Amino acid sequence: MTGYRDWGVALIRRASTDLSPDVEAALRRSRGTEVEGSTACNVLDSILRNVELSREESSPICQDTGLVNFFVKLPRGTDAEPIREALTESVREATRLGLLRPNAVHPITGKNSGDNVGENLPYFAFETGQGPDVVVDLLLKGGGSENVGAQYRLPDAAIKAGRDLDGVERAVIDGIFKAQGFGCAPGVIGVCIGGDRAGSYVGAKKQLLRSLDDVNPDPVLAQMEARLVDRCNQLEIGPMGFGGRTTVLAVKIGWLHRHPASFFVSIAYSCWADRHARLVVRGDQAQVI
Secondary structure, rough: OOOHHHHHHHHHHHHHHOOOHHHHHHOOOHHHOOOOHHHHHHHHHHHHHHHHHHHHHOOOOOOOOOOOEEEEEEOOOOHHHHHHHHHHHHHHHHOOOOOOOOEEOOOOOHHHHHOOOEOOEEEEEEEEEEEEEEEEEEEEEEEHHHHHEEEEEEOOOOOOOOOOOOHHHHHHHHHHHOOOOOOOEEEEEEEEEOOHHHHHHHHHHHHHHHOOOOOOOHHHHHHHHHHHHHHHHHHOOOHHOOOOOEEEEEEEEEEEEEOOOEEEEEEEEOOOEEEEEEEEEEOEEEEEE
């Protein structure tokens, strides 16, 4: 599985040092909506210059390279363990190369493992895909944005949210308002409606893997996504919380079936550096997208 180890390093390098085109394009569009000479403009100019320098120098976009999340789709009958082991080694190698900052800290002793490998780290989620390819989606999730994620249990009298889609929107807007600039706005927001507590959080995080340019296949959710971008940007929290017209770059919504007694709305907040990339493997050929 040497191939997977090397391919994994290339995947991490892409996500850590080269912001995906859809996110960069959204940042540039947002720059065009801000008032010239404003603090929001200056912040976005700095972000975009940072993106260019990171790409040119193949250096991490942010000093907090986050925790490593692998979402893997395997052809039916494929043994997942050799792939897990190889990708774990790729995390160790990427850390040694400086593509990742050591971020795996033991919660009891406070000791850093030094290689981003520990209990449940890197995080893996395996599922069976529909075709012959192995598809590995990588998400690098920083701690600051992770801290402002949220979960709501509807109904919620504090925000006047019932068990309906209006209640979902109220929960999302409340979550973004409470985050202010602490998640390194403008954010990319993943939302999951339903599920249990744990599954709902994972479902929200998986939404961050979507392209910012895509359109939700569910027309009701597509309209809600567009409406929430507009409503969240009307909060005028702005880039890094300094005010402005760009508080979020995108809102992406998914759903899971829920228990009749539970109605969760989970929010995964990504900073402006929505760092994700994909590895597609067919046989002995691989491509990082």
